[in-house]
Amino acid sequence: MSRRPEDITLLVVTKTYPAEDVRLLAELGVTDVAENRDQEAKQKAADTADLPLTWHFVGQLQRNKARSVARYADVVHSVDRARLVAPLSAAAEAVDRDLSVLLQVNLDDAVDTGRGGAAVADLMELAAEVAAADRLDLRGVMAVAPRTGDPGAAFARLASVSEEIVESYPGATWISAGMSGDLEAAITNGATHLRIGSAILGHRPSTG
Numbered sequence: 001m002s003r004r005p006e007d008i009t010l011l012v013v014t015k016t017y018p019a020e021d022v023r024l025l026a027e028l029g030v031t032d033v034a035e036n037r038d039q040e041a042k043q044k045a046a047d048t049a050d051l052p053l054t055w056h057f058v059g060q061l062q063r064n065k066a067r068s069v070a071r072y073a074d075v076v077h078s079v080d081r082a083r084l085v086a087p088l089s090a091a092a093e094a095v096d097r098d099l100s101v102l103l104q105v106n107l108d109d110a111v112d113t114g115r116g117g118a119a120v121a122d123l124m125e126l127a128a129e130v131a132a133a134d135r136l137d138l139r140g141v142m143a144v145a146p147r148t149g150d151p152g153a154a155f156a157r158l159a160s161v162s163e164e165i166v167e168s169y170p171g172a173t174w175i176s177a178g179m180s181g182d183l184e185a186a187i188t189n190g191a192t193h194l195r196i197g198s199a200i201l202g203h204r205p206s207t208g
């Protein structure tokens with residue numbers, strides 16, 4: 001698949017790195033940053049509130065974090081169950097914002113990976129819930145490649161899931177896929193948003 005660079009957005013995953021690094025990235029022209037933990041993201045977004053950044057929340061979302069995430073995140077990549085939809089939309093309403101939402105897809109057929117993601121079979125129903133929510137804009141799908149196996153095959157599956165979603169929701173064209181270790185496979189398979197941490201910022205301590 002031939003891809004045009006302008007069709008791909010680079011998200012720099014800044015988890016474990018300080019707000020000063022976010023500032024530096026912005027000076028270098030980075031427009032989109034991503035975090036996976038609310039506590040850390042909230043503080044960093046506040047510390048860099050003067051910068052024109054788009055904030056992406058890519059970690060597992062808990063219902064009790066919806067209020068917090070809705071205050072600083074522009075895009076939430078990790079909506080993977082219907083129970084998150086109402087709290088997230090209400091939280092966005094409370095701060096008079098609209099949130100872009102991606103449905104996180106579990107591409108691993110292993111039972112529960114602990115990494116989040118809706119089963120492919122449940123996606124259309126989840127898409128309908130998000131599309132119907134007042135303050136949420138369904139923008140597409142997101143996935144993390146399974147720990148084992150060919151990431152290309154996994155991302156090809158994500159691309160076909162995306163096609164199906166787009167048939168019903170023409171505006172939901174985003175495919176958030178690809179991390180430092182598998183970004184080429186993601187690009188080949190239609191990723192529109194890459195989530196890159198260590199390849200840009202360096203190796204994180206293992207707690208990250």
Ligand SMILES: *Cc1c(COP(=O)(O)O)cnc(C)c1O
Nearest residue numbers: 013036058179180195196197198
């Ligand atoms: C940490 C993280 C990334 C970035 O991973 P790298 O391997 O450092 O590029 C991407 N997506 C999610 C959901 C993450 O938690």
